[in-house]
Amino acid sequence: xxxxxxxxxxMGLMGVPMSLRLHEAGYSxxxxxxxxxxxxPLQGVGAQVCEHLQDLIRGxxxxxxxxxxxxxxxxxxxxxxxxxxQGRDSQVLIDxxxxxPDATRSMAAxxxxxxxxxxxxxxxxxxxxxxxxxxxxxxxxGDAELLDTLRPVLAPLSQRVTHMGPVxxxxxxxxxxxxxxxxxxxxxxxxxxxxxxxxVDAAQIPQALKGGFADSIxxxxxxxxxxxxxxxxxxxxxxxxLKDLDMANALAKGSSSAIPMAxxxxxxxxxxxxxxxxxxxxxxxVEMYADKGLAK
Numbered sequence: 485x486x487x488x489x490x491x492x493x494x495m496g497l498m499g500v501p502m503s504l505r506l507h508e509a510g511y512s513x514x515x516x517x518x519x520x521x522x523x524x525p526l527q528g529v530g531a532q533v534c535e536h537l538q539d540l541i542r543g544x545x546x547x548x549x550x551x552x553x554x555x556x557x558x559x560x561x562x563x564x565x566x567x568x569x570q571g572r573d574s575q576v577l578i579d580x581x582x583x584x585p586d587a588t589r590s591m592a593a594x595x596x597x598x599x600x601x602x603x604x605x606x607x608x609x610x611x612x613x614x615x616x617x618x619x620x621x622x623x624x625x626g627d628a629e630l631l632d633t634l635r636p637v638l639a640p641l642s643q644r645v646t647h648m649g650p651v652x653x654x655x656x657x658x659x660x661x662x663x664x665x666x667x668x669x670x671x672x673x674x675x676x677x678x679x680x681x682x683x684v685d686a687a688q689i690p691q692a693l694k695g696g697f698a699d700s701i702x703x704x705x706x707x708x709x710x711x712x713x714x715x716x717x718x719x720x721x722x723x724x725x726l727k728d729l730d731m732a733n734a735l736a737k738g739s740s741s742a743i744p745m746a747x748x749x750x751x752x753x754x755x756x757x758x759x760x761x762x763x764x765x766x767x768x769x770v771e772m773y774a775d776k777g778l779a780k
Contacts, residue, residue, distance in 0.1 A: 487511050488637065491544030493537070493560055494551040495522035497720065498580070498608070501615040502550065502641055507531050509640035516540040538565035546637060547571075550580040550608075553727055554587045561591050573600025578634065580622075582607045582662070582728055585652040585735065588625070592651045602630055603651055606638070607658035609665075612719045613705065619643040623661070625654035659735055662728035663746045668702050669725070669766050670749050676710045677773035686711035710770040722769070723762040726753040 487510060492503045495517040503526055507513045514532040515523050516539075523533040534540040537560065541547060547567065549560055557579060561567045567577065577595065579588070583605075592603035604626035614620040622638060622645040624631050631647050638645050648657045679686040690707040693699050705719070729750035736743040752772070761768050 488545035489514070489543060490637070491516070491534075491540040491547045493517070493540065493547065493549045494556075494581070495519075495526065496550065496552070497612050497718075498615045499550040500525050501612065502548075502580070502620075503531065504529065505615075505618050505640045506637075511637070511640075514540050514543055536565060537563075538570045541565075541567060541570040541575075544575070546576050546578060546634070548578045548580060552724075553581070554583040557581050557583050558587065558591065561595060567595055567601060568598050571595065571599035571601040575599075575601050576604065576630065576634065577601055578604045578606050578638075580606055580608050582658050582724070582731075583655060584731055585655040585659070586738075588655050589652040592626075602627065604631055604634065605651060605654040606645075607654050607661075608642070609658070609661050610643075610701075611705070614643075615641070622646070623648050623654045623657035625649055625651045625656075656735065659728060659732045662725065663732050663743065663749075665702060666725045666729050666749050666753065667745050668700055669706060670752055670769060672703060672707055673710060673769040674773055676707065676770050680711075706765075706767045709765075709767040713770070715765060715768050718763070718765045720766060721762070722753060722757050722764055722766050725766055726750065726757050726762070729753055 489512045490506055491514045492499060493516050495515060503513055503515055507529055514534050515526045516534045516537050517523050527533045549557060551557055559566065588605050595601050595603060604624055606622050606624045608620040608622050610620040618640050620642045622642045624645055624647050628647050635645060648654050675689065676686045679689060687708050690703050693703065729746055732743060732746045733750055756769055756772055
């Protein structure tokens with residue numbers, strides 16, 4: 485059976501390694517990005533780089549998106565040359581972005597009504613390392629039977645794909661994921677500076693806690709970098725965690741749910757971002773609690 489043609493939109497920290505893995509798995513992959521220079525890694529391995537979004541849509545069976553926010557997804561769906569103009573009922577959209585659940589539901593309904601295209605919201609967790617290694621956790625919303633037909637396509641990207649419910653359920657789950665991740669990394673920054681000031685070698689904390697109840701993937705990936713002030717490699721962004729925490733607070737308000745820790749986390753993340761750190765790695769959060777930061 486011939487493999488479906490994949491069109492991947494969004495050549496960011498996650499989109500590039502995900503597209504590369506699909507290409508290496510033998511899929512025909514076309515890519516498009518608002519900034520064309522970001523497509524060069526895919527061009528170098530023989531993937532097709534499309535000059536225009538409509539060219540990618542016309543030549544693909546499955547459209548995958550992994551872009552920054554709700555506004556960026558809306559531009560792909562509703563903008564000139566986008567999915568509503570060019571999509572057809574034989575196609576499927578898989579959105580790996582982390583965006584607002586309500587916007588996901590409304591755009592999916594509009595896309596289905598106007599083109600017949602179906603939507604799977606499939607935000608991911610696992611970071612750049614997970615994208616490179618094909619070990620992402622995918623939390624999916626949409627039709628369960630449709631998702632089952634797409635599992636072979638998602639296999640090169642993921643260790644696990646979990647169906648969470650109808651369209652939008654994947655995005656709600658990702659918000660829950662980001663609440664846990666963000667609060668974890670914020671308290672991790674507190675821990676590192678507290679340990680240092682109390683005379684402990686903070687760089688050893690991730691190893692000391694490995695396998696215990698306090699262990700986590702963020703601790704192992706980010707803790708040592710915090711302790712050593714190793715900020716150069718940007719594996720994820722402060723602005724991404726802030727966006728997701730703001731979505732968590734909006735979701736909580738709409739559902740009359742109290743999330744005080746995530747609310748405080750959003751304001752601490754906003755403070756750090758406002759000090760010129762929005763595009764930096766969250767390991768820089770440790771600077772807030774060092775002598776020049778909140779702990780002064």
